[in-house]
Amino acid sequence: QVQLVESGGGLVQAGGSLRLSCAASGRIFSTYVMGWFRQAPGKEREFVSTISWSGGSTTYADSVKGRFTISRDSSKNTVYLQMNSLKPEDTAVYYCAVSRSGWYRVVVSSAYDYWGQGTQVTVSS
Numbered sequence: 001q002v003q004l005v006e007s008g009g010g011l012v013q014a015g016g017s018l019r020l021s022c023a024a025s026g027r028i029f030s031t032y033v034m035g036w037f038r039q040a041p042g043k044e045r046e047f048v049s050t051i052s053w054s055g056g057s058t059t060y061a062d063s064v065k066g067r068f069t070i071s072r073d074s075s076k077n078t079v080y081l082q083m084n085s086l087k088p089e090d091t092a093v094y095y096c097a098v099s100r101s102g103w104y105r106v107v108v109s110s111a112y113d114y115w116g117q118g119t120q121v122t123v124s125s
Contacts, residue, residue, distance in 0.1 A: 002026040002098050002114040009094060009119030012086055016123070020081040022096030022116060030054045033099040033106050034072065034079045038092035038121075047107040048094070049081060057103055064090075086123045093118040 008020040022034065035050035049060045049070040058070055069082040079096060097112035105111040 002028065004096050004098065004114055004116035006094065006096050006116040006119040009121045011122045011124065014086060014088055014123055014125050016086050017082070017084045018086065018121060020083065020094055020096075020119060020121070022079045022081075024077045024079070024098065028053055028074075028077055028098070029100075031100075031102050033101070033103060035097050035099065035106060035112060036070065036079075036081045036094060037097060037109055037112075038090075038094045039118075040089075040092040043092075045095070045109050047109070050106045051079060052103055059106060061107075083121070086121075088123045088125045091121060091123050093120050 003025045005023045012018055030053055032053040036048040037045050038048050039045040047061050051058045051070045051072055067085045072079045095118045096116045098114040099112045
């Protein structure tokens with residue numbers, strides 16, 4: 001069992017930055033994948049970014065590519081999402097998640113087994 005706790009959300013002006021953290025408790029195996037998803041009001045949950053726990057692979061949604069950076073600190077069992085050049089359309093609840101299935105269908109939320117409670121990010125124009 002893995003528990004995930006996100007932090008770092010808040011209110012920021014357009015063009016600003018935030019760094020989200022996701023602390024994991026429980027056993028994290030090197031084959032696991034950790035991802036970030038987001039859900040805006042009235043919209044479906046969408047993929048943002050993901051990283052293999054081994055750190056060798058990352059991927060991003062086109063909408064955040066070049067602005068967001070995902071990283072992890074295995075010594076702290078923590079994954080980060082550095083968000084720069086934020087836009088109002090980035091406003092959403094951001095969730096981190098863990099997949100035990102390895103690098104397979106990593107952009108699909110159904111591939112993930114454990115989810116955090118979410119952290120709100122609001123970008124004002």
